[in-house]
Amino acid sequence: MTTTASSRRAAAAGELEFFGHVIDGVEGPSASGLVFASIDPYTRLPWAEVALGDKSDADRAVAAARRSFDEGPWPRMTAGERREILHRFADLIIDHGEELALADVRDMGKPYTQAFKNDVQRTALNFRFFADHAHITPSEVYPMDSGHHTYTRFDAAGVVVAIAPWNFPMMLESWKVAPALAWGNTVVLKPAEDSPASATIMARLALEAGMPSGVFNVVHGYGPDSVGQALTENPDVDRITFTGESNTGKAIMRAASQNLIPVSLELGGKGANVVFADAELENAIDWSIRAIFTNTGQVCLAGSRIYVERTIFDEFVERFTDAADAMVVGDPKDPATQIGPLASGEHYTKVRGFFDTIESSGGRVKTGALGDGWFIHPTVILEPDRASAHQTEEIFGPIVTITPFDTEDEVVREVNDSRYGLNAMLFTENLTRAHRVAASLQVGTVWVNCFFIRDLRAPFGGQKASGVGREGGNFSREFFTEPKAVVMQMASHPH
């Protein structure tokens, strides 16, 4: 990841794009002048150079956000004024959709069609939705018998640090940045080191949309002992919103405790997908394929352990395997591609470890193969041991397990027997059962007869090791503001 001689040569030849920090409205290099290369996981060659930040860059970004919050116009604008700028920003994101999509494709190998059709649209929608939400959401007023009334103000919290993972770079960044900005905060975003480019592009577009300088800052670098850690320890920060691995979440919570500031953590998952015998099978297979193989399985919500009622197990496995085998694996830039390479050499090695140890899981390989470079084809493991790593750990790649079950009680126990609790899916035509099972699962989201569908007003987050807190709609409002009660005396003093 650090600069190689060949990437330096390519940069000197003008072949690599450069992505800088964007601090206080200016894109530029690190104080140290150091850079790192972003590797295209398809070619396994550097395609861009990125400013490599350290604590001084992180501190500079926080200072800019602090100044902008304390003295600048953004928190003092009306929600409607901010809404206008955020909508202009969303328009520019759509206009630059190809550039943004390609940036994520080249950084982390996401299939272009998924980046362009889903991620770009959702990124723009996140900005539009939260801009509108902050503009129109009502506050409560409590008329009191004493002749007073109490209302709630939702004032911006201050400087928000957003730390993001690499699997849906721009989309997950916007999920944090959009509500933070809409409620009047200023932001320092640290994208993942494996997917830096789209964050810089977004910060350029925000300035073009008319966002004042210092409102949306981007600083690049690594996590521990680098920019990430420095951001989480800075005493001028008021909120940290983080998406990433559960262990990183613990480190961030520890750092935040030193400054006693709230954190929102969206962490790992091991999504269960339960298919009952009465399910509409074609629908179940279609969603189940998307649930595990979208983004090459690098999805926190991935339906990576499927449970199928025994009476339809064989039929489900055959049809699911046929659909998995039919997926188009290849160059992520090709619009037809459905499965790209794993996002980085390091991540490939981790997922490859799961592939190489399938035998020790106690399961049978139904389909699956290694490809060239950092490719792994859709892989299906049947009936692994319940305690195997394949059944309990987040693989974060195109590998799924399928296990039969006999009763509803048994499968609910299996699903809940996990340290994660992000999401689950269930497929059934039995309405009563759908509600009963949904109520009994220890997860943040249950999808019934579908997957991935999101209403941005709904809470999103995980139970257990999958997260702390919820974001979305009013849940984001609670996190990104300091709610304040104002008690008014309505009549003149009675005495």
Ligand code: NAD
């Ligand atoms: P990661 O935890 O390794 O890194 C995420 C970010 O944290 C990166 O920007 C990284 O530089 C930074 N970081 C790492 N250590 C840090 C530290 N000590 N202090 C501050 N920052 C630090 O995660 P990843 O590998 O980029 O992403 C994959 C993980 O993210 C998976 O576990 C996945 O399930 C999870 N994820 C969760 C959700 C969700 O909504 N729950 C969504 C997407 C991804």
